[in-house]
Amino acid sequence: MSTASTNTLPATMRAIVLEHFGSPETSLKMQNVPTPTPAPGYAIIKVKAFGINHAEMHMRRGEWAESMPIIGIECVGVIVSSVPATASSGQALESGTPVITLMGGLGRTINGSYAEYTSAPLTNVVPISHALVAKLGWARLGALPETYATAWTCLFRNLDVQPGEQLLIRGATSSFGIAAVKLAVNKGAIVSATSRKVERAEALKALGVQEVLQEGVALGERLVLEGRKFDKVLELVGNTTLLGSLKLVRRGGKLCLAGFLGGLAPIEFNPLLQMASGVHFSFFGSFVFGDEEFPLTDVPLEELVELLVRGKLQAEPKRVFEFGESGVREAHRIMEAGQAEGKMVVVVDSAL
Template identity: 25%
Template sequence: MKALSISSPPNLDSLELIEQDQPAPLPGQVGVRIRSIGLNRGDLLFCQNRYFIKPNPGSRLGFEAAGIVDALPADGKSNFKLGDKVALCPMSFDVHSQGTLAEYGAYNEASLIPSPDSVPDEHCGAIWMAYFTAWGGLIEAGGLKPGENVVITAASSSVGIAATQIANMIGANPIATTTSQEKAEILSQLGAPHVIVQDRDDEANLKYAEEVMSITQGKGSDLVFDAVAGPGTHGLVKASTRGGRIVIQGMLDRRPMDIHAGVLMKRLLTLKGYTVDQTLEQEQQKQRAITAIRRGFSEGHLQAVIAQSFSLSDYQSAFSTLSLNKHIGKIIITP
């Protein structure tokens, strides 16, 4: 079988497609024929040695995928049957030896989630990283409730789109932000009721804060779900209502954040960091997320948006497209 591997030193140029023996499932595992792989910013950072998980020479990569069960362990004991549609729960397996950018894998049953029947096979690999991140950040970390205003930055990303859909699903009022009019028009078509195009020259997001206040009739945002950080956090604070919450879930801008402690204190604001691990490591939170996300897909409230699909052999184009950061939705790879 073919699998993507990282040689040394780790960088995009060191990726190579290698041949490996197809693994046989051990007791407690099943073999999965991979049909679709979601490409995440974490994959890019991982192969650049900038992720919190560090690659080793020869590491596989890939944090999520979906496929079909096509082999059971030799003892025949399994909660799954041949032909079942399944997805891999992110962060539930060793990426170094079992990374999903491959044609096949043997995975522990505990790492598998039944894929929603309503989602095409080629889209199932685009669900769980984005929707786990969005659900956990909005609902578990952010405490979002029906009727609240929530600002979602970098809203054209797969996580941003998932967050907008989830906010709509629970009856909140999402305010999406993006960096171009073209992206804004597409986000509106995808169901964002309010979209703000941020001014690239307004690093502190002061104009954006004024627009949020206008949209919310002077109240401000109850929750900010932020993927950017950097100097623009100044505007996030100004756009927040008294007692509001700001959840930082990304660092697209790696410059220092601009937040005055006195403003946080006076406005009674809560600022917290969030990663998807916080949801995945707590079983009750994870199961709540799985139940809500599967229900959302089955009822039509949630829909994976695919930006572009690449073959596994064209992985270089896929990573290049991801690094340009101009796409809307999820990039997927199909073996």
């Protein structure tokens, strides 16, 4: 068992609190709140940096099924204390150990990472070496957890992408899409990617994309008329383009729905009329990380960090903000306007 005296924890901490659903300006407020206390099966983490995610935008707007006063579904930081409950609840970690954590209820059923400290299930805490932290820094590490863990699972579990396969990624200039592009290119897949803005084509080609297509609801119909088919499709735009994407998968191919960049509005879907025969269709939501069937240990996070160090993957944050009302609000405004063009990270404490 690893523990640290609660005397090392301040009684209160600064946190961005979701006071009510609404705009970034009115809903996100900096407050002093009680610091989380150690509990069996959980680790207390001193937050160093956290990524900004679309899920948190939907939580802020009241569009998510669950949310807590402190949102934030991922972070990187150091262990203050950890107390295993049972053999299956995760291993104890020494105080001062650098870690990555994501999901496991963060921001949904337990207070999340928009704070100086957070409490996370040990099953969802992954240690990394001090050497890797020193090479990358907290801001770059903060761009990795949710984005790369989810992209890796979609590509190599749901889609089983193999070298030489034709892969279409719809919504490729999002932070999720960029991570998926790099992972797929590193695997040896032949990647086609979509973006709403043609001026982003060169940036995608620089990442290894072979073909860039301008995104739009009619794109699927146009590609069908051209007789185009792909081995695998990663659908990140969501419901607005899903039905078109289903027509772009060859017989025996696979489509994974994992993003909703086009919004959460539902669609009518009649499999008898709209599902292509012989096509495998799946969904992945990262909120399952930590469940018995989806352990976070399934994702080679430390290996992914090593690939970052070697320059094989890209996790340079598009924008980095200081921890505070103004920084977090600005990040949410940019995300809501669809102008992020990559991962945004908030640094709480940059000291290594």
